[in-house]
Amino acid sequence: MVAAEGIIYILTIVLYGLSVLCYFVDFSQTNRKVNRLAFWLLSIVWASQTAFLVLRIIMYDRAPVITPFEGMYFYAWSLVTISLIVNWFFRMDVLVFFLNVIGFLLMTFSSFSFNGDIPNELETLLLSETLVVHIIFILLSYASFTLAFVFSAMYVLQHQLLKRKLWGKRLIRMENLPKMEKLAGTTTVIGVPLLFAGLVFGFLWAGRWYDALPWQDAKVIGSIILLSFYSTYIYLLAVHHWRGYRMALLNVACFVVLLINYFISSDLSQFHIWYL
Incomplete structure (x- = not known):
């Protein structure tokens, strides 16, 4: 096999x-x-x-x-x-x-x-339904945020093409700006509760196996910051009715934070060793 x-x-x-x-x-x-x-x-x-x-x-x-x-x-x-x-x-x-x-x-x-199996001594710790749900929710939220990022990046690209009057087939094949803006907002709104639920399940799992929650862990801090960034995006979108180019740029910035959290904070983490 x-x-x-x-x-x-x-x-x-x-x-x-x-x-x-x-x-x-x-x-x-x-x-x-x-x-x-x-x-x-x-x-x-x-x-x-x-x-x-x-x-x-x-x-x-x-x-x-x-x-x-x-x-x-x-x-x-x-x-x-x-x-x-x-x-x-x-x-x-x-x-x-x-x-x-x-x-x-x-x-x-x-x-x-690392593409092998988890160590035998960690099986009891890691083979938990709560942990699996935590990881799946986090990864699905990342997928939703990635989709939002692509919509926002396309918005920025099309905005620049229109601003410079660079007409062509590539511009025609893209969706219109209002539609991309709406889809970026929708996919972000979907991703935030998924991320929040993933964090909750992660805390539930950690609370079961450890005496104290790992609040000072780089991955935990990064995930909370990421949730704050995307929550701010939704707040500005829903309450202050921010729209257009600056919101697309903000969504792109949020995705940069996601990448930092996914790749860099994982290396700095002392708690997230065998899972993401």
């Missing part, structure tokens, strides 16, 4: 890279045949990712989200799933392209993470 897992993983990365390349060609030249090829390659990638996750469940008899490698893989799988849904129902090709650039980078980075 280990050999099969390795083959599926390598095949997934290769096909994913080809799919992103095809989407790039379509984005550059508007080639519908290449676009269809990219979609079907992405569908195969999703199937192989799903098979990989199922294989991990069979091999280790647990949810495949515990280790940093699995967390990053599940994050990438979530983005591919969202991409296929968006592509099937809404035909937002530019969004799918940018979203899967991020997904492919996550897949690539996952190859540098």
Whole structure:
């Protein structure tokens, strides 16, 4: 099974890279045949990712989200799933392209993470339903925030193209500014309660196994700051009715905080060792 897992993983990365390349060609030249090829390659990638996750469940008899490698893989799988849904129902090709650039980078980075099973001495601690729910909620919130970031980045890009009067096919293929602004807000609103619920379940799990909650841990502090940033975004959106370019930039800034929390604070954390 280990050999099969390795083959599926390598095949997934290769096909994913080809799919992103095809989407790039379509984005550059508007080639519908290449676009269809990219979609079907992405569908195969999703199937192989799903098979990989199922294989991990069979091999280790647990949810495949515990280790940093699995967390990053599940994050990438979530983005591919969202991409296929968006592509099937809404035909937002530019969004799918940018979203899967991020997904492919996550897949690539996952190859540098520990990809084995958790140590035997940590099984009792880590194989907890509460912990699994905590991780899944956190990763789903990250996927939602990533989608919001792409909408906001597209808003910023289109705003700059319009400002400089750079008309062309790329501009035509993007959604209109009000729609991207609304979708960025909606996906952010979805992500915040997911992140909050994930933090609550994390505290519940930590309270069960430890005498004190790890308030001073870098990952915990980073997650609370991240929640504060996105909550501020929603507050400005709903209460002060901020709109337009500055809100798109704020959403992009929030995503930068997310990346810092995901990658940098994890290395500084003394508490989050085997999971994200």
